[in-house]
Amino acid sequence: MLLANGLPVFAEESRASLTSGDIAILRFLSAAEILETDLWQQYNELGGIQDSEVPGGSGSPAYIKALEVLDGDMPQYIHDNTEDEFTHFTFINAYLTFINAYLVSKGADPVNLDKFRTLPSSKATGAQNIGRLTNLMQLTVDTSYWTKYRSRTKNPDFGDTFPPAVPGLLKGQFPAIPRNNGDLAPAKHIQAIANTAGFHFAFIEQGGTSLYPSLAQRVSNPEVLRILLSIGPTETAHFQTWHDKAGNAPALTDPTNGLVFPDLNSPPFGGEDFQTNLIMPEPTIFLSRKFPPVSIIRPTETQGAAMGAAKALVGTGSGCGPTLIKATRS
Secondary structure, eight states: OBOTTSOBHHHHHHHHHOOHHHHHHHHHHHHHHHHHHHHHHHHHHHHSOOSSSSOOOOOOHHHHHHHTTTOTTHHHHHHHHHHHHHHHHHHHHHHHHHHHTTOGGGTOOOOOOGGGOOBOOOOSTTSOOOOBSSOOSSBOOOOTHHHHTTOSSOOGGGTOOOOOSSGGGGSSOBOSSOSSGGGGOSHHHHHHHHHHHHHHHHHHHHHHHHHHHHHHTTOOOHHHHHHHHHHHHHHHHHHHHHHHHHTTOOOEEOTTTOOEEOOTTSTTSOSTTTOTTOOSOOOBOBSBTTSOOBOOOSOOOOTTHHHHHHHHHHTTTSSHHHHHHHHHHO
8 A cells, every 4th residue: 555655554553663773783783794794795705606696805715614614505695694684784775765764864874984995905816806894804703603513501691701622823913814915824814814704704694693683672673673583594594694604614723823623522621611512591590590401502681781792892803893883883
């Protein structure tokens, strides 16, 4: 059914119930998805499949070979994750543009981060030489998600903390894509770069896995809630895929910088907290320590969820966090 101006009736309903808070949440998620897309596009240019669905770049055979040590389908998975993130921000921005026809006074403008595309591209053969929003060449990766999802007694919503699976990734800034063709050798160096990417893939997606259900609790409009509840589970599917692939990263020491990837199935690691074939959330405490353990996404506390996501991205050195904060304040 259409209104007199030719627009759907549900749009009039959206105008009546969409709050400034709903718009702010959509803008934040749109900005976050744009940043995720920038990360994944760089990975796809060098390690994924380039086609009409995800154009750009021409691939780096040595980097792809190292990624395929984690799983032979890595290029396809990287491609599909990249395409998914493109569709997420494109849809949310299109929705904001549509709603803006009714809510001009509330400023529901689409999010555009192009003015922040100032970071350099990789100089390795296969990458595009364009301005980036993010930097994958000097990452600090928090791998505590590994033990967080294996704990049966702790939950970050209760203030609990977790040890990292790869402590070395917290102690410096390391490339997750080759910075130039010099990074393609020796073999253990390019494999360490691929390992870093594998653990970073899961880090990216575990953030979205928590962010969507956390922010869904704060929206007012049923249609906005539907958007968050429909996109959020795809982030979880991405996370479980990458969580699985990271477990295949071979133990090694990078001869160029000393970065150590341990054997997570051997002492001092090993046991349920580090076992590499556990990729589903172990049951843990939720809402109250008085309740029995339950398998859940964690964290899902809504207070401070957006700022928490921004702070986590700041800690990686990728440039995501400051850009996200500036974009959502502008």
